[in-house]
Amino acid sequence: MHDVIVIGAGVAGLACARGLSEAGRQVLVVERSRGVGGRCATRRVDGQPVDLGPMFLHGDDPAFLAAVDRVPGAMEDWPRLIDGVGAPCQPEALQAHQRRIVFAAGLSAFPKHLAEGLQVQLSTTVAGVDVVDHTLRVRTADGTVLEANDVVVALPVEQSLQLLVDLAETVSGTDGQHDARQVAGACALLRMFGSVPCLTLVAGYDVDGPPLPWDVQYPADSECLQLIAHDSTKRASPAARVLVLQGRPRWSRQRLELPAESWGAELLAEAASRLGPWAASPRFTWPHRWRLARVERGTELRQPLRLTLSGGQRVGVAGEVFAPGGGVQAAWLSGMRLAERLLKEPG
Amino acid sequence: MKPADPNLLGLVARDHDHECQGFGAAKVCVRIVAVAQLPTRFGDFQIVAFLNNRDQKDHIAIVHGDVVGHSDVPTRLHSECLTGDVMGSLRCDCRDQLEAALQRIAQEPRGVVLYMRQEGRGIGLANKVRAYALQDAGMDTVEANLALGFRDDERDYAVAAHMIHSLGLQSVQLMTNNPGKVGQLEQHGVKVSARLPHLLPANPHNRFYLETKGKRSGHYIDFSGLPRLQEQSDEVRVEGMPDDG
Known part of the structure; x- marks a missing residue:
């Protein structure tokens, strides 16, 4: 049983996991691919690092820039x-x-730095999230079931939506109206993004x-x-x-x-x-x-989503959509703000 | 038309080089950049334009009578609502509330309506339309509306406090049905000498307030069948409406 399971080791998920972890929560990050960073990606091509996603980091938020400034190189x-x-x-x-910033080792230096000291389980595909006996369960593709009090979904918006749609099916039967309405509202909101x-x-x-x-x-x-x-x-x-x-x-x-x-x-x-x-x-x-x-830019939400199910378990959703401005800075901010909300507002 | 009140015009000159620590968490600093007469269908006012240091968004104050240096000035905070104020949307009561406020200050010796341009900021308007879409689908939840965040009260109070300070109001009589608003403004150093209930005159357009006793999570259902949103952080009261505490 973990305090929090974060699904997705992109910038949003790592920022959230780090915020929670630094406050003493026991956090597990699960990630489908073999490395952290998500779309903030660098690949060695012909022996040389090449940035494949964003070409540079940019931002104006003091907290985000401070986090970037902690990364060497x-x-x-x-x-x-x-x-x-x-x-x-x-x-x-x-x-x-x-400010506009790059790293000699590639932009993935930023997520790699965020991941330092975190428990990250790579090559783990999440098949679904459900609630059984007032416990949130993360089911992986290889059949493992991980349990947590709170789950954070930090994927590209379509993939986050997919997990919430699955969750909606499991809550509607168990905890009735309130939970179903919460999750359905979140799904309706995420469907507005592409x-x-x-x-x-x-x-x-x-x-x-x-x-x-x-x-x-x-x-x-x-x-x-x-x-x-x-x-x-x-x-x-x-x-x-x-x-x-x-x-x-x-x-x-x-x-x-x-x-x-x-x-x-x-x-x-x-x-x-x-x-x-x-x-x-x-x-x-x-x-x-x-x-x-x-x-597409100009349509972001103000803050991350935090659903509280009737048994007190919480499901948070973060990502670039969940903070104004878009891009890596918004992803980081949404993750941090979700961590702050989860710490500040008990379920 | 005559030039505006020299006391107000003097504030423009005073504010040319105004710079301060800013108010609130966002440290917003506003300065008065222009003042003019504004005759309206509700009465003759003066309009005061404020610029802020954060996003160059212009807020305005609608002023009636001499207010600079005065105490106990009836003051109303109104948050911009393009759909209601301009389009006459019935999904909210913003226009009714704005008209009632303008009519009220026009009848008083002096008064101010602070018009907070919150929808001009960032992504407010698109997200408001999204909030309506969620309502249409029966999916509006508190959490979804928080994420949409088309209202930013904390910031509005901070900016409003700065505007009150800039206008030289010694104290205000706050026109609101929401006692919480008083404390919010006082936190930013505004002296609130009284709270005036903000009552809308009863008319056919706000019939639903009188008819609908049921209220669910801040929404009224109006007679056209659409949920109506509470956008002014202020519960609407209509003259003659029974006070249910």
Whole structure:
């Protein structure tokens, strides 16, 4: 029996787990993949770290920035040079009052730092959450049942919704009207949100290519490209010039089920049309399909959800949707605020 | 039209370089940037525009009579409600409450309506429409509405307190049915000399308050069948309504 089980070791889940853990709660984080960080992801491609999700951390919240500042190896003020007048994923990312930060080891340094000292069980897929005899149970895909007083769901909004829909079925039979209404209300709320996909291609070139006078380019006139990031300018002595090409939401949606060679070639052709023919022939590539990359901006909630079931067990929901501003900062804030609520408001 | 009250106009000059620690947790500081006459269908007022240091959102005060330096000024806090105030929505009573407040201060020697632009902030309006959608689906729960958070009372009180201070009101008679509001303002250093019940005149449009005794979690059901939301942190009272304590 755990005090709290947190489902999802992304930034929101880790921030929440850390907040609870530092207050003395016994917390278990379960995570489907083999590493922490969720979409705040870095992968070694051809021996060099490359950021696959957000290209940089940005924010203006003092608590969030303080948490980022505790991570060693930060490089302040990246991107320094920006080209193009297209919009970044978070429109305020480039505003003067926000700080922009990357890590030489990759952005996953931030979630990895958050996870230090936490009990995180990796490679564990959650099949469902239910209530049996006034105890919240987290059932994993391999048949294990974990029990907790409180459960925090910190997944992309569609996946959080799925778990709540399953939970709704189990509470309606047991604890009657109140619980069913709570969970159904939360489901109705989460159904108002949707994530957008982002097809992402890492492309590596020789370091001595033609000069690129920017760190990120945001094309305003491309149907295909949201941005081109010059990822290797984040690294101390890169062995390769690495570009990260990220597709626009609609363009990505239309190609989500196509083979990576197909949409990868389109992204490279578009990059070459902007940068020159050299960009069409990378030395190596790595495709990544973000099916649930982020929520469209400007529609976030004010705070995380905290449902209290009639037996006193609590179910919290956190994630980028649950704090104004979106992105990594909102994910972190939602997790922290949920931890604060769970600590402050007994069930 | 004549220029506005010189005492109010003087506040614009005074506030050019105003800067302070700010009020409330969000440390909001507002300054008066413009004052003008505002004749309305409810009476002749002056409008005072405030800018704040956080999001450059402009709040306003509607002023009747001489208020600068005065005590016991009847004052009403109204939170912006685009759907009610402007569109005449019957999902809330905001317009009734605003009209009653304006009519009331127009009849008094002096009075102020502080109009808090909460919906202009961030994501308030879209989330309010979402709250209505949840109501339509019969799914409005306290928790969902908290998450939607389209009201931010704590901040409104802090900003209102600063505005009262900026206008030079020595003390206010707060027009509210909610005694809790008095304490909230006093926490921010406002002297509240009295609480005036905020009664709406009885008319066909607020018939449902008189007819509906049942009240569930702050919502009334109006005669058109839609749940009505309590958006002004103030229980509505209509003249002639039985006082059920």
